[in-house]
Amino acid sequence: MAQQDDVVVSPSDWVADQAKEYAESGGTRGTDMNGSPCLLLDYKGRKSGVWRRTVLIYGLDGDDPLIVASKGGADEHPLWYLNLRANPEVRVQVGPERFEATAETLTPEEKARVWPHLLDVYPPYADYQAKTARDIPVVRLRRAKG
Numbered sequence: 001m002a003q004q005d006d007v008v009v010s011p012s013d014w015v016a017d018q019a020k021e022y023a024e025s026g027g028t029r030g031t032d033m034n035g036s037p038c039l040l041l042d043y044k045g046r047k048s049g050v051w052r053r054t055v056l057i058y059g060l061d062g063d064d065p066l067i068v069a070s071k072g073g074a075d076e077h078p079l080w081y082l083n084l085r086a087n088p089e090v091r092v093q094v095g096p097e098r099f100e101a102t103a104e105t106l107t108p109e110e111k112a113r114v115w116p117h118l119l120d121v122y123p124p125y126a127d128y129q130a131k132t133a134r135d136i137p138v139v140r141l142r143r144a145k146g
Contacts, residue, residue: 006051007042007051007052007053008050008051008052008053009052009053009054010052010053010054010055015054015055018030018033018038018055019040019053019054019055022038022040022055022093023040023053023093026096027040027093027094027095027096027097027098028095028096030055031095033055033057036057036121036122037057037058037059037121038055038056038057038058039055039056039058039065039067039092039093039094040053040054040055040092040093041053041054041055041056041067041080041090041091041092041141042090042091042092043080043083043084043087043090043091043103044083044086044087044089045083045087046082046083046085046086046087051091052080052083054080056068056080057121057122058094058121058141059114059117059118059120059121059122060117061114061117061140063143064101064140064141064142064143065092065094065101065140065141066106066114066117066118066138066139066140066141067138067139067141068118068122068125068136068137068138068139069081069136069137069138069139070125070128070129070136071128072128072131073127073128073129073130073131073132073136074132074134075132075133075134076134077134077137081137081139084103084139085105088102088103088104089101089102089103090102090103090141092141099143099144100143100144101141101142101143101144102141102142102144103139103140103141103142104139104140104142105137105138105139105140106137106138106139106140108135110138110140111137111138114138115138118138
């Protein structure tokens, strides 16, 4: 696995390559996936305690980024989401801006309100939800105060 600073980058080659380009460019390259905006998410492993990094498509609700734990419509949650539930304090990079945040899974009512916006950002989310009986979580990355 690639290592960057104090973070282990995704074992998926294309994610690792994009994360490296994103971080090394200061958030000026690697910031989208087929036209959808992406952020870098650093989170702590729930078992290892090691910081890990992935690249995720995001939407916005006010100033808060929203990420979708879709895993392409798989029947199980992505590992990063399981880690966020155990350790919600995260580090985020959106373009050149880096900040600390707290990850909060949206309630069904909140998800229903923001879901149309997220489908505008990345239309395949609708297909992913249709593929699985699992309710795909949406996570708010609430910026730390200060």
